[in-house]
Amino acid sequence: xNAMSVPLWAALPxxxxxxxxxxxxxxxxxxxxxxxxxHARIHAPTMGSTLGAGCILLASILxxxxxAQRPVVHELLIAVFVVLTSxxxxxxxxxxxxYRPRG
Amino acid sequence: xxxxxxxxxxxxxxxxxxxxxxxxxxxxxxxxxxxGLVTLxxxxxxxxxxxxxxxxxxxxxxVVVLVDVIRSNIAVGRxxxxxxxxxxxxxxxxxxxxxxxxxxxxxxxxxITGCPGSVWAGHDTESxxxxxxxxxxxxxxxxxxxxxxxxxxxxxxxxx
Amino acid sequence: MNHVLPWAVYxxxxxxxxxxxxxTIRLLRGPQAQDRVLAxxxxxxxGMLVVLTLGIGFGSGIYFDIALLIALFGFxxxxxxxxxLLRGEVIEP
Numbered sequence: 001x002n003a004m005s006v007p008l009w010a011a012l013p014x015x016x017x018x019x020x021x022x023x024x025x026x027x028x029x030x031x032x033x034x035x036x037x038x039h040a041r042i043h044a045p046t047m048g049s050t051l052g053a054g055c056i057l058l059a060s061i062l063x064x065x066x067x068a069q070r071p072v073v074h075e076l077l078i079a080v081f082v083v084l085t086s087x088x089x090x091x092x093x094x095x096x097x098x099y100r101p102r103g
Numbered sequence: 104x105x106x107x108x109x110x111x112x113x114x115x116x117x118x119x120x121x122x123x124x125x126x127x128x129x130x131x132x133x134x135x136x137x138x139g140l141v142t143l144x145x146x147x148x149x150x151x152x153x154x155x156x157x158x159x160x161x162x163x164x165x166v167v168v169l170v171d172v173i174r175s176n177i178a179v180g181r182x183x184x185x186x187x188x189x190x191x192x193x194x195x196x197x198x199x200x201x202x203x204x205x206x207x208x209x210x211x212x213x214x215i216t217g218c219p220g221s222v223w224a225g226h227d228t229e230s231x232x233x234x235x236x237x238x239x240x241x242x243x244x245x246x247x248x249x250x251x252x253x254x255x256x257x258x259x260x261x262x263x
Numbered sequence: 264m265n266h267v268l269p270w271a272v273y274x275x276x277x278x279x280x281x282x283x284x285x286x287t288i289r290l291l292r293g294p295q296a297q298d299r300v301l302a303x304x305x306x307x308x309x310g311m312l313v314v315l316t317l318g319i320g321f322g323s324g325i326y327f328d329i330a331l332l333i334a335l336f337g338f339x340x341x342x343x344x345x346x347x348l349l350r351g352e353v354i355e356p
Contacts, residue, residue: 005322006268015271018316022278024176025312028219029282029305031183032289038298039193041289043238044183045305046219048282048312051176056275056312056319060327063268063319072324074121078315078331082308085338087216087223089304092345094222094236097297099349 010066014059021055028052038097042090049086054079111145112138157261164257168214171253179219182239194240195224198233198247202255207262214254221246272320276313283309300344307337 006014024047031044057075064072119134120126182191202208212223215235225234237246283306290302311333318326343353 006265008265011265011268014319015267018268018271018275018319021312022275022316024180025309026278026282026285027180027183029285029309031179031186032302032305033285034183034186036190037193038295038301039236040191040238041298042222042236042301043179043220045286045301045308046217047176047179048305049308050172050217050219053308053312056315060315060319063322064324064327067322072124074124075315075327077118077121078311078327078334081331081334081338083217084213085334085342086304086308087213089338089341089345090216091212091223092342092349093297093301093304094224096300096345096348097295098224100295100297 006063006066010062014062017055017059017062021052021059024048024055025052042094042097046086046090049082053082112142115141160257160260164254164261167253167257168217172218175218175220179238182220191239192241194237196235196237196240196243196246198235198250200231200233200251200255202259202262203231204258204262207258210262211250211254211258215250269320272316275316276320279309279312279316283313296348297345300341300348303344304337304341307333307341311337 028044028047028049031047032041035041035044057079061073061075064075115138116131116134119137120130123130123134200208202211208226211233212226215221216223220238222236223233224236226232227234233250235246235250240246286302286305286309290299290306293299293302311330314326314330314333318324318330347353
């Protein structure tokens with residue numbers, strides 16, 4: 001893997017962010033299985049799409065900036081896009097589950 | 104009349120330059136052309152214009168939302184990990200709003216749905232009552248106070 | 264040389280893959296249609312995170328474009344299906 005050539009000042013925070021982001025995404029997705037009601041389940045994946053994705057994107061910004069030796073910020077576009085779009089899907093699903101008969 | 108900052112073309116130009124990763128004059132010229140054409144094409148779709156007034160309040164609101172996202176992530180994580188012992192008690196909260204500006208309501212919807220643990224479930228435009236769905240509802244009064252003080256008041260200052 | 268970052272990349276890949284597995288179980292088992300759409304939403308976000316993590320591991324910028332495309336098309340697909348559940352049609356006259 002190419003990741004070994006990353007300098008230490010970027011590798012340590014990036015590693016911590018990757019671990020935290022992976023765990024948050026895992027717990028959020030685990031909620032899909034552990035919660036018994038759809039109305040409770042709809043809250044769980046928001047964890048992965050807010051802070052989980054945010055941590056991994058921040059790690060990606062750190063590593064690619066350190067490898068290119070200049071600030072690389074185009075990962076922020078994905079962050080903006082996910083923040084703008086994931087609430088739309090959640091709201092549509094919430095309204096759909098309210099209007100559909102339960103069963 | 105206030106001077107209007109063209110937010111959309113500037114945003115599109117910055118996005119173009121960030122995607123290409125260069126500040127060469129040719130890229131800037133292409134980006135300006137692209138931003139101008141898209142702005143002209145989109146202008147017909149947006150009859151209502153919004154101009155954020157208070158950038159300092161917006162920055163403070165951003166920090167508040169960031170802290171709340173981290174806090175509610177931890178809270179929802181604990182609920183999920185403890186779900187084998189106790190399933191959360193889901194419920195709806197009705198909140199009467201004073202905010203009427205459509206852009207302010209859109210930002211409020213994004214903030215509320217973006218925080219884990221709460222989803223925007225509906226809004227009545229006539230009575231201006233917002234319905235929230237909460238993952239673990241303990242007391243309604245705290246939620247109403249949180250939404251009104253932490254989010255609605257800054258948004259009313261920003262969008263007027 | 265430091266081996267911290269490769270191990271963190273492996274760990275994150277494992278976590279996100281298990282997350283995708285959970286979402287797949289919910290996708291196959293979900294009692295209602297909205298459960299399946301919610302699982303699909305989780306699945307594309309996790310897939311995007313896998314691609315981003317691989318991009319960190321290989322130190323390559325190409326993965327970024329793939330992640331952006333997955334985010335774009337996943338959003339369009341999930342929203343179209345949620346809208347279909349809500350109203351019975353995707354594009355209303």
